[in-house]
Amino acid sequence: MARNKRAIPEINAGSMADIAFLLLIFYLVTTTMDTDKGINRKLPPIDDELVQDPPPIKERNIFTVLVNSNDQLLVEEEYLEISELRAKAMEFIDNNGDGSCEYCQGYGVGTSSDNPDKAVISLQNDRGTSYGMYVKVQNELVAAYEDLRERYAEEEYGRSYRGMDPEEDKEIIKEIKNAYQQKISEAEPLNIGG
């Protein structure tokens, strides 16, 4: 008992709460909760040599999407609403004109793409197009591919593509991505209706 008396007195922790509050308020003020999300894209490198002799692509394998300065869409020389773009793009990618794609469910129309591997989406916008519209179009085109991959994953693996783990299902994801490879090419913007 005598020893106890000599021991160091307990540190007064009454102001600990104040210190903690101070820190808490600091973090509350400096914090930003916004999660950074967006559409990932890759830009093409500037390569002068490649441009000189581009490989010929058949007209029917190109899906042209034009956006003018009034944010209107012209898809395959046809006026289209943004809400119809995804279905139209999917139809094009999935067309399977030469019958070489076994998992495709397209109609095999002669005027549309040969197979998903050859299908290229060409996007061109005006310098006056709004960025919001541009992102919307990009979103729809990416969504078209994602929807096709989703369908493919359901049929081949009986699983949802979007629900897959990027680490665990690395190989499967790679295979699915390969089945429907994203081929979106962007042309230099026009400057008509600036």
Place this chain on the structure above:
Amino acid sequence: MAVIKKKKDKALPAVNTSALPDIVFMLLFFFMVATVMREVDLKVSVNKPQATEIQKLERKSLVTYIYAGSPRQKYQDKFGKTPRIQLNDAFASIDDLQPFVIQEREAKAEEDRPMMTMSIKADKSVKMGLISDIKLELRKAQAYKINYSSLQPKNAEALYSSDN
């Protein structure tokens, strides 16, 4: 014993606050973990576009931001309303972009450099002319990985309405 009991009932006992620091610390740790330091003071107003096919930007340290939009109200006297680019804390011109990207790349660890992502945070009303210029400069600076910063819409239908 009866006397003591009576006394106790009369005086309102003080609320025990000894668990308060624990609660505050819990909150503190939550914010410390969830926090992202506000790096820049936004000088342009950015109303991000909406998109559904969005991916999370994984490593914050590898991301460099480029802001584009009209200057905010308080800067409009000086800089007007024409959409501009903001890099770090200052307005910048398109010519500043390439040195900026190179400088940012130099600041990163060598093994991380190929993974550097440029996040374009632009207002949805900005014209594509400016964005195309940014993209061209990024290509010149060999920064090919980009991300169009967007928000998840509350419902998918909202995407197709004309007002956003």
